Amino acid sequence: MPIEKFSVLTSTCIPLPIENVDTDQIIPARFLKATTKEGFGDNLFRDWRYDKQDQPKQDFVLNDPTYSGEIFVGGKNFGSGSSREHAAWAIAGYGFRVVVSSFFADIFKANALNNGVLPVQVSETFLAKLFAAIESDPSTKVTVKLEEQTITLHSTGESERFEINGYKKNCLANGYDDIDFLLSNQDKIEAWEKTSFY
Amino acid sequence: MGKTLFDKIWDAHVITEIADGPSQLYIDRQFAHEVTSPQAFNGLRDRGLTVMRPSKTTATPDHNIPTWNQERPIADPISKFQVETLTKNCEEFGITLYGLGNKKNGIVHVVGPENGYTLPGMTIVCGDSHTSTHGAFGTIAFGIGTSEVEMVLASQCILQPKPKTMLIKIDGDLGEGVSSKDIILYIISKLTTGGGTGHFVEFAGSAITALSMEARMTLCNMSIEMGARGGLIAPDQTTYDYVEGREFAPKGDDWDKALVYWNTLHTDADATFDKEFHFSADDIEPMITYGTNPGMGVGISGSIPTLDEIDEAGQATFKQSMEYMGFQPGDKLIGKKIDYVFIGSCTNGRIEDLRVFCDFIKGKKKADHVTAWIVPGSRQVEKQAREEGLFDILTEAGFVMRQPGCSACLAMNDDKIPAGKYSVSTSNRNFEGRQGPGARTLLSSVLTAAAAAITGEVTDPRTLMQEPALA
Numbered sequence: 001m002p003i004e005k006f007s008v009l010t011s012t013c014i015p016l017p018i019e020n021v022d023t024d025q026i027i028p029a030r031f032l033k034a035t036t037k038e039g040f041g042d043n044l045f046r047d048w049r050y051d052k053q054d055q056p057k058q059d060f061v062l063n064d065p066t067y068s069g070e071i072f073v074g075g076k077n078f079g080s081g082s083s084r085e086h087a088a089w090a091i092a093g094y095g096f097r098v099v100v101s102s103f104f105a106d107i108f109k110a111n112a113l114n115n116g117v118l119p120v121q122v123s124e125t126f127l128a129k130l131f132a133a134i135e136s137d138p139s140t141k142v143t144v145k146l147e148e149q150t151i152t153l154h155s156t157g158e159s160e161r162f163e164i165n166g167y168k169k170n171c172l173a174n175g176y177d178d179i180d181f182l183l184s185n186q187d188k189i190e191a192w193e194k195t196s197f198y
Numbered sequence: 199m200g201k202t203l204f205d206k207i208w209d210a211h212v213i214t215e216i217a218d219g220p221s222q223l224y225i226d227r228q229f230a231h232e233v234t235s236p237q238a239f240n241g242l243r244d245r246g247l248t249v250m251r252p253s254k255t256t257a258t259p260d261h262n263i264p265t266w267n268q269e270r271p272i273a274d275p276i277s278k279f280q281v282e283t284l285t286k287n288c289e290e291f292g293i294t295l296y297g298l299g300n301k302k303n304g305i306v307h308v309v310g311p312e313n314g315y316t317l318p319g320m321t322i323v324c325g326d327s328h329t330s331t332h333g334a335f336g337t338i339a340f341g342i343g344t345s346e347v348e349m350v351l352a353s354q355c356i357l358q359p360k361p362k363t364m365l366i367k368i369d370g371d372l373g374e375g376v377s378s379k380d381i382i383l384y385i386i387s388k389l390t391t392g393g394g395t396g397h398f399v400e401f402a403g404s405a406i407t408a409l410s411m412e413a414r415m416t417l418c419n420m421s422i423e424m425g426a427r428g429g430l431i432a433p434d435q436t437t438y439d440y441v442e443g444r445e446f447a448p449k450g451d452d453w454d455k456a457l458v459y460w461n462t463l464h465t466d467a468d469a470t471f472d473k474e475f476h477f478s479a480d481d482i483e484p485m486i487t488y489g490t491n492p493g494m495g496v497g498i499s500g501s502i503p504t505l506d507e508i509d510e511a512g513q514a515t516f517k518q519s520m521e522y523m524g525f526q527p528g529d530k531l532i533g534k535k536i537d538y539v540f541i542g543s544c545t546n547g548r549i550e551d552l553r554v555f556c557d558f559i560k561g562k563k564k565a566d567h568v569t570a571w572i573v574p575g576s577r578q579v580e581k582q583a584r585e586e587g588l589f590d591i592l593t594e595a596g597f598v599m600r601q602p603g604c605s606a607c608l609a610m611n612d613d614k615i616p617a618g619k620y621s622v623s624t625s626n627r628n629f630e631g632r633q634g635p636g637a638r639t640l641l642s643s644v645l646t647a648a649a650a651a652i653t654g655e656v657t658d659p660r661t662l663m664q665e666p667a668l669a
């Protein structure tokens with residue numbers, strides 16, 4: 001389905017400075033029984049967010065009213081492990097449009113982009129500055145511009161450029177997804193099949 | 199300049215390339231299961247599309263099925279609905295399904311190879327990260343998200359940026375009691391869980407070519423755990439011997455033609471990789487993990503690192519992991535009391551694994567306080583285990599075999615390790631809560647898990663192999 005367009009986002013951030021956050025933490029397996037894409041945001045980081053009695057854990061950042069916003073900032077190697085796109089649905093469903101980290105697992109990055117969530121990979125130094133700025137002042141704002149491929153920390157005015165390939169950038173800016181493109185090459189697909197071994 | 203094996207297969211499947219973007223890659227085979235496919239089929243319906251090549255997708259429910267009383271209706275109504283949805287979708291779109299109870303049912307990555315669906319030189323995808331398993335046959339096989347499952351259903355193609363290539367070469371002979379599971383846990387402990395990100399890995403070297411087909415699958419299965427898109431091994435006589443005669447493998451003239459093609463599938467002598475690592479098989483001992491990602495592993499006689507051995511940025515995560523596991527930095531692993539043993543999953547749920555397990559436990563007894571779940575990877579594995587008399591060996595030693603499925607590998611069904619309990623597991627992930635909320639997982643080979651099942655604590659399997667079996 002067409003994805004939500006993205007151009008510029010200015011928002012406060014929710015920080016989670018933990019490394020190697022895997023998709024089993026983002027959305028535990030027992031919540032993968034649904035057959036639609038809705039409702040996963042409610043179980044985002046379920047086991048870090050709620051205790052055994054399903055009560056919110058006060059010390060977890062999503063339960064801390066000090067922090068809010070549409071930008072999630074995670075530690076290095078975010079989204080490793082399972083290929084479950086439910087992780088991207090949970091992030092998007094919770095209301096995030098941008099995930100920032102110094103390193104993303106490949107499949108998570110692709111899944112995020114396919115759901116209109118922009119993964120912004122920054123340097124370790126910039127990530128450390130982001131965490132420090134948000135921690136010292138949760139009302140710190142950050143602006144992400146897709147066209148310019150920049151992320152800017154308002155409090156210090158520091159900016160960094162991030163990478164995204166031209167094709168995916170265009171998709172996100174215009175709300176396209178890949179199926180139309182793939183099917184527009186139907187004749188090439190059929191020609192290829194004639195030469196295929198399998 | 200010569201090409202790597204990966205480049206040869208990739209280049210042969212490119213339909214078109216987008217400037218400053220991904221390539222459109224043709225997919226020869228897709229596997230599907232109940233958990234990551236329903237939203238893809240919904241997407242097709244919403245767009246009014248059909249499945250372009252239904253014969254190129256094969257489906258089997260595995261993640262969310264019980265491993266007990268499979269002949270009865272699934273008790274959990276939500277799981278039942280998800281499995282029924284797969285059946286309905288396969289009927290509507292004309293896809294072959296090996297449903298619950300079918301003699302070909304099992305874990306996708308066990309079912310594909312054992313029926314001859316997985317063949318050298320193919321591109322293979324599945325909405326499951328352990329699709330990398332199929333790389334053992336010299337394929338480009340990788341896990342994808344549900345949006346991508348929908349793309350492959352609609353167009354038999356996928357858009358992918360071309361990964362970089364990595365060579366991991368392991369030469370030498372593996373010591374007694376050391377298996378391919380130990381090789382991969384060792385590599386991940388060296389390269390970390392992000393060490394392979396952005397790369398496709400080719401495994402080579404004398405220690406790799408000496409492995410059986412099933413051992414190669416175990417190795418490639420876990421290449422995703424170092425972040426790699428996938429791992430592959432050049433096909434050779436071991437591969438051909440495994441594939442020949444399987445139901446969907448080429449036959450007669452087609453087989454001869456296939457062999458000619460498959461024999462071209464190797465990295466040319468003058469090809470180069472973006473990264474290379476070399477290891478010696480002699481340095482590898484049975485491995486075990488102590489933390490909450492597969493990179494947190496050590497040789498079984500080793501200890502958990504101390505805090506000052508961890509780089510500063512990783513210390514908070516390391517401490518959280520120790521707290522979750524109930525371990526102290528610097529602890530020895532040997533002698534830690536354990537509660538559960540899980541033998542199974544697409545990593546170690548094949549017949550060879552059950553043979554190794556049974557060979558080890560024969561004439562011994564399960565420790566009283568240990569709960570052991572032995573879960574075959576497929577119906578065919580289960581049948582073979584019965585025919586080979588493995589059931590009897592298990593029963594005599596105090597073990598029970600369950601019915602096939604993913605089971606405690608991801609604990610979507612009832613097979614959950616209780617909170618706080620320690621599980622020595624032959625699966626592939628020790629993430630927090632992976633085997634159930636609060637469960638503490640120690641990943642190991644089948645042999646190391648077998649030793650733990652007998653003694654009830656983390657044990658070097660080699661010490662028990664030297665003892666004569668108790669009568």
Ligand code: SF4
Binds near residue numbers: 543
């Ligand atoms: S056995 Fe585990 S890793 Fe393999 S497909 Fe099932 S859940 Fe995934």
